[in-house]
Amino acid sequence: MESLANLESFMRSAELGGFSAAARRLALTPAAVSRNVAMLERNLGTRLFQRSTRRLTLTEAGERFLSEIRDHVGALQAAIAGASSESAEPAGVLKVSMSPHFGTGYILPLLPEFIARYPLIRPDWSFENRQVDLIAEGYDTAIGGGFELTPGAVARVLAPAHIVLVASPAYMRDRPMPAHPADLANLDGIHMRSSNTGRIRQWVMRNTGGDEVPVVLREKMVLNDPAAIAHAASLGLGVAMIAMPDALSYMESGTLVRLLPDWYADIGPISIYYASKTLLPAKTRVFIDFVVEHFRKERLAERFAGSLGASNTPKRK
Known part of the structure; x- marks a missing residue:
C-alpha cells in the first residue's frame, strides 16, 4: 500500500506547481518531497509529472491519478487531524x-x-x-x-x-x-x-x-x-x-x-x-x-x- 507521505507530496506538488511550494506547505525539504514523488512514480510504474526547470506539469496519467485520489486522501487527512486534535x-x-x-x-x-x-x-x-x-x-x-x-x-x-x-x-x-x-x-x-x-x-x-x-x-x-x-x-x-x-x-x-x-x-x-x-x-x-x-x-x-x-x-x- 502506498504511504500517505508519498500521496501528500504528490497532491501538494500538483496543486502548487512545484516541489519547493509543496515542501513549505508540508514542512518538509524540497528534496524530501521530490524523493517521495519519485518513490510514488516508481511504485506505480508510471510518470506523474513532466519536469522542467521552472514548473511541474502533470502528465495525463498524473491528472487521472490526482482526480481519483484527491477526495480520498483529503478525507483521510481530515480523519487523522480530527483524531490527533482530540487529545492535543x-x-x-x-x-x-x-x-x-x-x-x-x-x-x-x-x-x-x-x-x-x-x-x-x-x-x-x-x-x-x-x-x-x-x-x-x-x-x-x-x-x-x-x-x-x-x-x-x-x-x-x-x-x-x-x-x-x-x-x-x-x-x-x-x-x-x-x-x-x-x-x-x-x-x-x-x-x-x-x-x-x-x-x-x-x-x-x-x-x-x-x-x-x-x-x-x-x-x-x-x-x-x-x-x-x-x-x-x-x-x-x-x-x-x-x-x-x-x-x-x-x-x-x-x-x-x-x-x-x-x-x-x-x-x-x-x-x-x-x-x-x-x-x-x-x-x-x-x-x-x-x-x-x-x-x-x-x-x-x-x-x-x-x-x-x-x-x-x-x-x-
Missing part, C-alpha cells in the same frame, strides 16, 4: 497577517482572552497593507479583503467591506448637508492613493435601490493610508471615503458624521483566509473559531454594513 492542546507559533489599522483596532484587543484560553500558542503577527502568500510565506491565516485565492486556500467571510462618506461636524457646520452624490462636487475631498497602482482611488456609490453614481470631490489632498485619511477627516480637513471599520469608532464618538447615509460603495467582504480545510493545525482552527465567534457576538458584520444606512449612523447634533 493547541500549541505552537501562530503566524497571522492583517492590516495595521483593522488589526490593531479589532483583532489585537482579542489577544489577552485568546492567550488566557490557549497559553501554549505563541502569536507571531504582522501588521501590513499587502496581500501575503499564505503558503510561500508560511502564514497560518490572514485577515483582510480582496485576496486572490491560491489552490487549496479557503476564505471564511467575517463581514462586508463597505466604503462610506464621512466628515467632521466642524467641517460641515457652515455647509449644507448633501442630499445626493451630485452635491459632493463643491466639497473638499481627502483622496486615497492606491499603494498597489499609485493611482488615486475612484469610487462609485450605490444605494439600496440599485442606483450607482461616481463620487466627485474637489481634490484637496491625497494620502495613501486609510487610518491617516480617517484622522485627517476628523481634523476638519475635508470629506473622506473610508471603510466602515475605519470610520466606526469616530462615528460612535461623534468625531465624524456620515454623509449620504443611504449611499455606500461595496469593495467585497472582509474574510479570514487559511491554506486548507484538511490537516488544519489545532492552533489555527481555534484561532479561526475564536475570531468568528467574536464577530458574531459583537455583531460586527451588521455594524460594518454601510448598506444599513442611517440605522447604524449616529445622529448629527
